[in-house]
Amino acid sequence: MKDNQMNLFLRRAKKSVMEIEKSDLDYEEILKKYKQAIDEANIAVWEWNIKEDSFFISDAWEEITGYNSKDFSSLIDCIEKVAISKDREDALTDLNFFVADKVTLYVSEFRIITKDNKLKWVLFKGNGIKEKDEGVTRIFGLVNDITEEKEREKGIADNLYHDSLTNLPNRDMFLMDIKNILDKNIQLNQEGAIIFIDLDNFKSINDTLGHDYGDLMLKVFSQLLHVCIKDYGKLYRVGGDEFIVIIERINSIEKVKEMCNTILKYCKNPFELNENHLYITTSMGISIFPRDSNNMNDLLKFADLAMYKSKADGKNTYTFFEQALSRLYTRRIIIENELKEAIKKNEFSIVYQPQIDALNNKVVAFEALLRWNSKKLGFVSPAEFIPIAERIGIIVDIGDWVFEKACRKIRELKERKYEFNNICINVSPVQIKERDFKDKIIRTCEENKIHLSLIEIEITESTLIELDDEKIADLHELIKKGINISIDDFGTGYSSLSYLTILPINTLKIDKSFIDNIGNDKNRAVIECILSLSKSLKYKVIAEGVEVKEQLNELMNLGCNIIQGYYFSKPVCEEELEKMLKND
Structure with a gap:
């Protein structure tokens, strides 16, 4: 060891922590104690004179790494020779930032390979001396072995920052990594x-095969993703069936596409789960940083938005975020904010589309349809705002408002002695799953002094399938009390006829897509089947979306006479509704 260099460093270190001239201790004794403490702590002292091109590192470095201090000509040479390839670039960047005066202190931790081929973590800390017009000309500091500390941290992190099912880094780890x-x-x-990855129709696996199969599917899928992305980036499971890949550095968009196409290619093959062969697809959304944004939250939202665009485009694909989606996202945020005040601002209204008995050309019922004329956005389609209202939870308040208004209208119409069977009200799956859904319906009818038979609840087929036994029991109880329950868009969802025998249903509404193609033999056969089955089960059938006389004639010939659609009438306001009833 070069004692004069060690003593020089210790003098600098001593001056940075205390004023020697004020100390009562012997100066040489202080240096001796410092040297002894450093040696016992297995901390190496180093100094790199950039100007004179010389490098010194104390004997403790050999204890840590197995390498002799003479093996290195500079700190850069030291890092290049011992740092593992994955950490080398970051370690050199830390040093360059300090030399370039971008940071005030030199701090860098990275992994090294020792002379006997062991993996260790080391921490370099240092400061420098600057000369006028020359910048940093000399750097000196300490380096110590932090392997045990890192292993302890890893043990804690494995519990805190890893998903217990797949053992992948979790959302918390992702948020820390993406920030850095x-x-x-x-x-x-x-x-x-950032690539946001979501399994398509994953819920159906849990619903049909059980959560054990769902968990197994997630494990197998995560292993597949790991294989597909290992040469590109790092994989995280951020919740449910949602995964994220971070590609830290991309040389071209084509490489990102290549990775996404690899995932889609692997998904074409069936997954073997306990002797079951399952086909599953995935939708992906991609945001590029910092091109799309330098804000972490924006990047996540953009990738999420692009992923939902993939789902809207038919699923089993990937979409890159672009500014058109940004405008869509901005509009969605505005819709979210405006929806929260729409009831207070009296911006909602209800229109009513009549259901006609075509045999005698008589109005027999109405469907209540929600409309939103925003003061800020103008008219907003229900197809656009209802999914948003469901996602942010405000659909429950909106649904309550619709139900109350419709019940009040029924009471007014009955007080004026108008004749009709019922008014149909669409109900969101979010509403149905509310604990007090059944009681709220009964209470609202009682408060408005109307019989429950004047209400028909319209639910989508997929919503009914997803309900648990308690909610199915609630619907059965509502039917016993007189309420009618219809399945909207029948034939476009699960379409398992066996469900019709066990679910609480009074009415089937044949979807418009079948009516549009009623001239097609296959579509007509499906309609015939629905009508025949409904007759046997004593269900009422309503044909939706009837727009032309030819469709009406075909339906009448098949025995379907309750019609809803533009052929008879578009949805009308309350005043027009009363005129229709007066004319009947």
């Missing part, structure tokens, strides 16, 4: 990518 990677990429002016 984003900061680094901004400084280095390089691009990376």
